[in-house]
Amino acid sequence: NAGVTQTPKFQVLKTGQSMTLQCAQDMNHNSMYWYRQDPGMGLRLIYYSASEGTTDKGEVPNGYNVSRLNKREFSLRLESAAPSQTSVYFCASSEVGPANGYTFGSGTRLTVV
């Protein structure tokens, strides 16, 4: 099925460990995004990539890095995980333009202990 695929679905890290969250979309969308979702808060944008070869910071970029590997793939890296990064992470993609809908992946639940 067409859509956005995220891996892994669950992950537990120790403080200070690093990891990369993977995201791939097969809809030929130009724009891709990483969000985090915390209880009682709306989704917050971490980083986005408007098109292949470009990345920009969102609302909460500290502690994260991203790579737009190609048009399909957009990864999120935590270099030194902290308990404050415990969250559910969603990748999304869309065509360029605010009127276009976003397609979200099913999420990665990350716990940092």
Next chain:
Amino acid sequence: KNQVEQSPQSLIILEGKNCTLQCNYTVSPFSNLRWYKQDTGRGPVSLTIMTFSENTKSNGRYTATLDADTKQSSLHITASQLSDSASYICVVSAVTGANNLFFGTGTRLTVIP
């Protein structure tokens, strides 16, 4: 400050009953408003998207309304089903700005038999 507020935070209804969820926003300049359904452990899925000139849009048993003058939207669910149990998120897009999506915190709907 661009904000999106949803009410109620949670709602429990009997199967077969109707319900209405509210969304108030202060996002400006306004581009469009979307309602998403998020099942537990899944990513948000788009239900409706409305631009400034649209005041109602339906998707099956879901009907969204928009009053751009008062900056209010509602999502009406008719003849609820157990599968409607989910969080419903209101998302407002601004015309300008790279980070131009503003998310509400969602209404958690539980439909009981």
